[in-house]
Amino acid sequence: MIDDRSQQTADWxxxxxxxxxxxxxxxxxxxxxxxxxMDILGHAQALQAEGRDVIHLEVGEPDFPTPPPIxxxxxxxxxxxxxxxxxxxxxxxxxxxxxGYYRQRHGVTxxxxxxAVTPGASGALLLALAALFDPGDELLMSDPGYPCxxxxxxLLEVRPVGVPxxxxxxxxxxxEAVTRHWGPRTCGVLVANPGNPAGTLIAPAELAAxxxxxxxxxxxxxxxxIYHELIHDxxxxxxxxxxxxxxxxxxxxxxxxxxxxxxxxxxxxxxLMPAVERLAQNLFLAAPxxxxxxxxxAFDPAxxxxxxxxxxxxxxxxxxxxxxxRDLGFDxxxxxxxxxxxxxxxxxxxxxxxxxxRQLLKEAGVAITPGRDxxxxxxxxxxxxxxxxxxxxxxxxxxxxANWLVRRSAA
Amino acid sequence: MIDDRSQQTADWxxxxxxxxxxxxxxxxxxxxxxxxxMDILGHAQALQAEGRDVIHLEVGEPDFPTPPPIxxxxxxxxxxxxxxxxxxxxxxxxxxxxxGYYRQRHGVTxxxxxxAVTPGASGALLLALAALFDPGDELLMSDPGYPCxxxxxxLLEVRPVGVPxxxxxxxxxxxEAVTRHWGPRTCGVLVANPGNPAGTLIAPAELAAxxxxxxxxxxxxxxxxIYHELIHDxxxxxxxxxxxxxxxxxxxxxxxxxxxxxxxxxxxxxxLMPAVERLAQNLFLAAPxxxxxxxxxAFDPAxxxxxxxxxxxxxxxxxxxxxxxRDLGFDxxxxxxxxxxxxxxxxxxxxxxxxxxRQLLKEAGVAITPGRDxxxxxxxxxxxxxxxxxxxxxxxxxxxxANWLVRRSAA
Numbered sequence: 001m002i003d004d005r006s007q008q009t010a011d012w013x014x015x016x017x018x019x020x021x022x023x024x025x026x027x028x029x030x031x032x033x034x035x036x037x038m039d040i041l042g043h044a045q046a047l048q049a050e051g052r053d054v055i056h057l058e059v060g061e062p063d064f065p066t067p068p069p070i071x072x073x074x075x076x077x078x079x080x081x082x083x084x085x086x087x088x089x090x091x092x093x094x095x096x097x098x099x100g101y102y103r104q105r106h107g108v109t110x111x112x113x114x115x116a117v118t119p120g121a122s123g124a125l126l127l128a129l130a131a132l133f134d135p136g137d138e139l140l141m142s143d144p145g146y147p148c149x150x151x152x153x154x155l156l157e158v159r160p161v162g163v164p165x166x167x168x169x170x171x172x173x174x175x176e177a178v179t180r181h182w183g184p185r186t187c188g189v190l191v192a193n194p195g196n197p198a199g200t201l202i203a204p205a206e207l208a209a210x211x212x213x214x215x216x217x218x219x220x221x222x223x224x225x226i227y228h229e230l231i232h233d234x235x236x237x238x239x240x241x242x243x244x245x246x247x248x249x250x251x252x253x254x255x256x257x258x259x260x261x262x263x264x265x266x267x268x269x270x271x272l273m274p275a276v277e278r279l280a281q282n283l284f285l286a287a288p289x290x291x292x293x294x295x296x297x298a299f300d301p302a303x304x305x306x307x308x309x310x311x312x313x314x315x316x317x318x319x320x321x322x323x324x325x326r327d328l329g330f331d332x333x334x335x336x337x338x339x340x341x342x343x344x345x346x347x348x349x350x351x352x353x354x355x356x357x358r359q360l361l362k363e364a365g366v367a368i369t370p371g372r373d374x375x376x377x378x379x380x381x382x383x384x385x386x387x388x389x390x391x392x393x394x395x396x397x398x399x400x401x402a403n404w405l406v407r408r409s410a411a
Numbered sequence: 412m413i414d415d416r417s418q419q420t421a422d423w424x425x426x427x428x429x430x431x432x433x434x435x436x437x438x439x440x441x442x443x444x445x446x447x448x449m450d451i452l453g454h455a456q457a458l459q460a461e462g463r464d465v466i467h468l469e470v471g472e473p474d475f476p477t478p479p480p481i482x483x484x485x486x487x488x489x490x491x492x493x494x495x496x497x498x499x500x501x502x503x504x505x506x507x508x509x510x511g512y513y514r515q516r517h518g519v520t521x522x523x524x525x526x527a528v529t530p531g532a533s534g535a536l537l538l539a540l541a542a543l544f545d546p547g548d549e550l551l552m553s554d555p556g557y558p559c560x561x562x563x564x565x566l567l568e569v570r571p572v573g574v575p576x577x578x579x580x581x582x583x584x585x586x587e588a589v590t591r592h593w594g595p596r597t598c599g600v601l602v603a604n605p606g607n608p609a610g611t612l613i614a615p616a617e618l619a620a621x622x623x624x625x626x627x628x629x630x631x632x633x634x635x636x637i638y639h640e641l642i643h644d645x646x647x648x649x650x651x652x653x654x655x656x657x658x659x660x661x662x663x664x665x666x667x668x669x670x671x672x673x674x675x676x677x678x679x680x681x682x683l684m685p686a687v688e689r690l691a692q693n694l695f696l697a698a699p700x701x702x703x704x705x706x707x708x709a710f711d712p713a714x715x716x717x718x719x720x721x722x723x724x725x726x727x728x729x730x731x732x733x734x735x736x737r738d739l740g741f742d743x744x745x746x747x748x749x750x751x752x753x754x755x756x757x758x759x760x761x762x763x764x765x766x767x768x769r770q771l772l773k774e775a776g777v778a779i780t781p782g783r784d785x786x787x788x789x790x791x792x793x794x795x796x797x798x799x800x801x802x803x804x805x806x807x808x809x810x811x812x813a814n815w816l817v818r819r820s821a822a
Contacts, residue, residue, distance in 0.1 A: 029686035030686070075490070085472055119695070119699075134438050152694070260497065260701070283533060283566065285531065
C-alpha cells in the first residue's frame, strides 16, 4: 500500500487553480493504487489509434458473447417493462434459482434466504466486508492476489494483510500460513478459488483445514468463487458446503459471460442477512433489474450447453498457450487448473515485469498485465497472460512474442 | 444514529448455533438503521397477500414506465452484443451526452472529463465521499434528509452531522446554518436540491452563499440534484454552474424513470478525477453496460417529450394532493416545488408518525412513510406522502384517509 499522498498530490498539481485552499482529497483515495494494466491498455489504445494491430492478452474478461438465451431473457424483460427496483436482496425467483444451482451442481443446500443478489462480485465483496469488519480489523489475503480485494478493505479502513504465497502452495494460502500470520487484530481470511493471477486451486482438504483454523479463532472465511465454474481438470466442491458460516462470493460475469450486466451474489450466514439487507438497501438499493431477469435463464440447459462449449475452448487455449510460454523461457512451475490466466515468472527473460510488458506492447504489439498489479511479493518478476482471445490471435501472439524475444537477444 | 449493537444482537440471537464463538458483526453494520418504510412495505405486502387492496403512497419511485426510446436503445444494444465492460468512468459518448445536457439545458460548460457515469446516484455518492473524506471527517447535512446519505458517510467512518432544519428554511440548509454548525473537523456540506422528504428548493442565491461559505473554509460542497428536472414552478440553475469545485450528483432514475437500470453520474473537480477513476475501477469496474447504451437515448427530443408529459402529470397530482391533505388537517406550511413528495406535519391528527402510518395502512389500506426514516429532528411528528400513484388511485387514497380520520375521531 502506498503510504503517502504522492499519487494524490501529483493528481492535484496537474490541476492548480480552482481549488483554492482545499486540502488534497482523502488519504484513502490516495492510497488506492491505479491498475498498472490500465496504463498498458491506454498505450495499447494509443497504438491502435495509430493503426497498429495489438493482441490483447491482458483483459480479464471472456471474449465470448453473453449466451443468447440470457440475452433473449433480458430483451423479454425490457419489452415487458421490467425496469423498476427489485427487492434489495434481489428477485426472489433468482435467489431460488441460485439456491437450486448449489443443490443440483454441488449437492449443497443453501437457503435462498442466505443469498443476496448483488451488482457484480464487487457488490458482494463490499456487502460482506461492510457487514463483518470494523476499522482496524485485519483481513488475511494472498500476495499476489486480486488487487481490488485489498482496495475494498482499505475503503472500509480494514487492514488488508498480504500473506506472501509462492508456487510451492500454488500461489494460495494454506492452513499453516493462516495460522502463522493470524494476529490479535485478525478477523478473517479471504481466498479466491481458483485464484487470480495464477488460476490455481486450493485442494478441498486444505480449504477445509483453513476453515477449521479460521473458525477456531472466531474469525470469518470468505471465498471468492467467481472462476469456480472454470476449473478444467477436475470437479471441485463449492466452499458453501463447508458450513453456514463461510461467506461465498460469486458472479455471473466470468463463466456466464455477463461482465457488463454487473450481476453477482453473496452467500452469508443467516444471522448476518438483516445487516446485509440494510447495507444493500442503503448502498445499492438493488442490483440492475434487466440483468436479474436475464440471469433467470442462466441455469437453463440450453445456456449451460453453450457455456460448456466456451469452457472447452478456454481449456484448449490453455493447452496451447501454457507449453508455448514454457518453451519461450517463462517460468511456470504449476499448471493453472482454472480461470483463464497464466501467471508467468520472467526467469532469465527479464528483470522487471512492468518494463517487459511495456516493451512487449510497443515492440511486438502484445498486451499483457504486469505482475505488480497483484501485490508486492515477488510480483515485479512476473507477468500475467489472459487467454481471453481466440485461438488464431493467440497463436499469432505466441509467434510475435517468440520473434520479439529472438530479436531482443540478438540486439 | 443507533449507538449500540442492539439491532445487531437481535439479528444474531434469532439465529443461534452455527456461529460458534464469533463476535457479532461489524459495529458499522449494526449502526446502519433499517428503513422503517420497509416494515410498512412488508405489512402492505402481507395485507395484499390476504387479498386486501393497498394504495402505495410510500414508494420513492415513479410509476411511469421507462420512455420507449430508452428501452428501444437498450434492446438494440443487447441485440448488438453490447454486454461487456465499458471504461470505468463510462462510455465516452454518454459522458459527452451528459456534458451536452448541461450546456443546452443549463448553459453550463462541464468538460466530459469531469463526468463519471456511475451505478445509480448511490455509486456517485460513494465515489464522491470516498474520494474526498477520511475517517473522523465531518459532513454537514440536513435533518430531516435522505437517510442513505448518513449511512454512506457511516460506511466510510465519516461522521454525518445532522443540522436541524425546519419549515422556515424550507427544510433545507442555509448559509447561516452552515456557518453556525461548521466545526474543526467539518470538511464538507451535502445538500439535496430539491430535497427529500420535503421536495423543497434552496433558492439560487442561498445556494451560492452556502458555496461561498464552504469554499472559504476549505471544504467541499456536494449537491444531490436527482430531482432537479422535477421542479414544477420555476427554472432553477444547476449547482454545476457555481464553480468547478462543486460536486454534483445526479441520476437517470427519477426524471428519466430508469430506477431499475441503476445509472447515475457524478460531476467532480478535474483534479479529483484520477482518484475517482481509481475508486471506480476498484469498487464497480463500471456502470451497467446495457443501461449506459439505453441512456444514450435519454436526451432525444422524443424522450424529453414523453418525460415532460410525465412531469405535467406529477404536477397535476401535487395540485390535487396538497390541498386535500391540508383540508384533512395535515400541517404543510410550504408548498413543495419539486420531486414527488409532500412532507406533512401531523398537527392535531396524531402524535407519532410511525404509529399513524401503521394504523393508516392496517385500517385504511394506504401506505405512507414515517418521518422518522429521514432523521431525528421533529421527524416523529411527520409523515411523507409520495405521489407516485396514478390520479384515480390517489383520489381513492384521499377518500380512504378522510373516512378513516372521521371514523377515528368518532371512536
